Amino acid sequence: MKTGDDIRLGADIGGTFTDIVLDVRGTLFSTKVLTTYMAPEQAILDGIAIVIEQAGISANQIDMIIHGTTLATNALIERRGARTALITTEGFRDVIEMRTENRFDQYDMNIVLPQPLIPREDRFTVAGRMSAQGEELLALDEAALEALAKQIAAQDFGAIAIGFIHSYMNDAHEKRAREIMEKHLDLPVSISAEVSPQMREYERFNTVCANAYVRPQMADYLGRLQTRLKDMGTKCPVYMIHSGGGLVSVETAAEFPVRLVESGPAGGAIFAADIAKSFGLDRVVSYDMGGTTAKICLIEGYQPQTARSFEVARSSGFAKGSGMPISIPVIEMIEIGAGGGSIASVDAMSRIQAGPESAGSEPGPACYAKGGTRPAITDADLLLGKLDPDNFAGGKIRLDAGAAATAMELHVGAKLGLDAQAAAFGVCDVVDENMANAARVHAVENGKNISDNTMIAFGGAAPLHAARLCEKLGVARCLIPQSAGVGSAIGFLRAPFGYEAVASQIQKLAGFDAAGLNALLSDLRATAEGFVRAGTDGEILCDITAFMRYAGQGWEIPVPLPVRDFTAADEAMIEDAFKARYAAFFGRAVEGPEIEFVTFSVKAYDQRPDGERHTLNESGEAIAPTAFRPVFDLAEGQERDTAIVARTALRPGNRVAGPAVIVEDETSTVVTSPFDVVVQSDGSLLLVRKGLSQ
């Protein structure tokens, strides 16, 4: 069945709201309901009831439900998972506690490192050892495992994780240990060679621990959800969106729930990728800014960039190294503590700082007048005239500009000799610069140039800041789609069935073992296709990527390989491909050192039918706005009389010259003076740099 012929429902459980989007043969119905923490499925059922009534259909007409959730992430952050036993190699009890033996802040003597997911008393070791080449150095102590099973049975454990050294090279010991545990115990057992068969023990062990830790809770939840959906009358399958941006069956999700971590933000990236495709935009940077954070993702050839690991639950202001690593394929996003609620302050050098501390929704920014006294980004936006105090959230919340000014003067202005508006400008420009810096560095890390991209901005706060961010990044075009508030849930509807299987196999390129490589790739492909086949009858496509480096380096770069069997004769082709990628990342290839493979990935996905196509309209017909008010122009550093236009009053093809503010219920789009805005045929707004096409 193709998109557009069926009825699909997307459900995204977020921290505050659960978003439900129903796509009835191309027509969207959506709602936001408050997330119900005690029984998260309740919000979904409530939301479904609302949208099917809007659409005038019954539950049994839904053809497919696609679900994404932050529940797994939250369980890790809030440490609400099952008591889990880790069984690991003798001599390595403390891998997840010793981490990288480093401090995430060089100068702060009082940092607190996050507690390991599994405390030391619940980590057990057994003798048995594989070598780096995967040969058995020491036999597994099965008697000790039998005894350990009894010891675990006597306590209140809810899950078991098994992680042995070098199991990514040879998983025999882990599998045998699982057999023994399953013989004696009725507990779910996760093994690291299945959850994350990648080299680097800290990351792999932590990943298998995280999987085991959230597994009972996620299995319960998914079971309840399916039962209640059936009770409600649905007859369709339920699929889960995973962190890599594809769909998997509920059964797979229940077995590998760590793959659900970060699935909500992945929906946002797919949403942006889908828009990129509909406009034929090859290079895109998506920018999602909400209440507490901003997320930035690179999208090339309509595919969000992926990585093989990421860090969750950062404890200290999003500082790198203050969270825990999870090694699974993931849509790669940088997240910085900059959202509408981020608090502004002044440091010892009289420098303005913005975030990562957030005012959240309670008490919220000072202008909400709900008891917040410290200035937040939203206060700065208000003081610069970017928001209309009488028309925020469709007039539901009246913003108190006086409270915003008081907070801004007291906590920022007074310390710098700035008035409230200049201080607000400082706060906005600092937060925009921080986001620009993060985006720039992220692009560099990936060998890309950020200014070559079109930006796609969504989330409540993004349209307020996107134009200024584009100025700083040298980006000439930015699309602001409709329904940006429920972007992730819409993204779910657009997600392909997809699964990425990854495994480490370290070998030199020179004289590589082609037969061994073909066997590994065919295993990975069978695994990945198996997951995809569970959800689709259509054609399955494949991408193969080798992660390679010069022998001696520690960082691998992704090298796409053709999907076919390899022979020894392919050495030169692969070497050329590696060197070309290396040069793209780092300027020039190096002559001399040997090249090696470290990890391979096979991504399988079904072919998505093309959606509606649109052509980017960069010119449009200028219209003459009728309403104006003074708004601070960040590019010029002064207030200017600025056109105020309701988004609902605009029609495709309309062009409004900046400076302007396009207002709508959920947010406002700020068009700074270097930009104009052109309404597109799908209703989205295109910020386009002046002089680009006229």
Add this chain to the structure above:
Amino acid sequence: MNQIEEIRMQVMWNRLISVVEEQAMTLLRTAFSTSVREAGDLSAGVYNAKGEMLAQAVTGTPGHVNTMAEALQHFINEIPREEMYPGDTYVTNDPWKGTGHLHDITMVSPSFNGDELIGFFACTAHVVDVGGRGFGADGKSVYEEGIQIPVMKFAERGEVNKHLLKILRANVREANQVIGDFYSLAACNDVGHKRLIEMLNEVGLPNLDKLGQFILSRTHKAMMERIADLPKGSWSNDMMTDGYDEQIRLAAKVAIAKDSVTVDLTGTDPMSRWGINVPLIYTKAYACYALKCVVAPDIPNNAASLAVFHVTSPTNILNAARPAPVSVRHVLGHMVPDLILGALAKALPGQVLAEGAAALWNVHISVRPETGKDGRRAEVLMFNSGGMGARPTLDGLSATAFPSGVHTMPIEATEHTGPIVVWRKELRPDSGGDGQYRGGLGQVIEIAPAAGHEFEFSAMFDRVTAAPRGRDGGGEGALGSVTLDDGTVMKPKGWQFVPAGRRLVLKAPGGGGFGDPAKRSEAARDEDRVRGYVTTTGK
């Protein structure tokens, strides 16, 4: 300065920091040296045309960061302005002008906007080999420790000095990796330069003068406020360390005046015959780091924040004179913060953490097949950390590098680099000093040659004879030990042999405790027992 100007300057300061982060990231991703790529042992920074450091990457370890700030002056002194051209890169590994030993390569590139010299980019990294005796304490003079590269041009107008590369290739082991790292260092400066020019063009500034002045004056003002808050006077401290074959005393007096802090190292023992001597530039780096941690942890490192700290010393082991051997200068260098912090603790009672393992327990292993057997030869470097001292309100961090800023490497990656097997790497119970707050635990590491192999290892360990002391009534951390699994006691410094079939057993020290042990809460003691941080047998 008007309001808008003020904000533009602040925003540009952030941008300049981002420029050096990109510079450091480039180095991190391309380096061959294990210590850089896995352990973050590098530094990158941007300077104005006078050679004053304006910003540096947060990535980086104090021994590099603070030495580099001073190293730049040597480049400016030795390369005349009229011989500097766009596309140049300068290099040295002079221990007294760079970062204290030959293994660190420092590269400096002038940054030109058109014809105007507007500043410099500099970076430093530890390379895998510099020839000589290899990384270890056994050299009798710096001449035995490897090739010396005086301050000179690595590239002129983009043209790499082929003669230098030829000499290098003939003098070092693993020449491909070392030369690869030379290119990585030069490339990362290029990235910094490119980004800086983009930034200046974007904001319409011709050079760094205005921004530099803003950064340095703001920082200076903040530092002055911090120093004004400190008690005035001078406080002394001394400390015993292992040395090579006999203990060595380190001594310091910290004097806090109204606008500066001066550390005087008079009373420290004379130079050693072994390669554990420390050039003053490296001593200073760690002394400044310790002062900054206490006085101004949140103020960025730049010429103005470093300018308020002064370090003086007669010639001694912490101010070694050429041609002293200095290869493992990091061991005593890493002890300098504990020495300074001990003096500061007297000035600021109740505010300064206890002593810890301090020096990294790095081990360099040179593994080879047993005579007559097949196998692989390889050089393997491991970074390991003992326990950090307890803090005034928190337990010490276990197995965590301090003062160094490096990471450890995964065992699985280490075992791929050479035929060794690491049989154990885990926390060492009962090694944290007792106290109201317990010292961090050290760790136990067991390393064996793979079957059919044997190895030599370079020991660079300390706190084997002189334990980390507690503070304010806290107990000592456990001493380190270096043995074979059959009980043979090994030396804490120098190259030694491990035959096939034996294991090297390293026990890294724990950190000292803070405060009276009687005041430790029952809950904390229970947790120590349940988790096995403290065992009933107390082994």
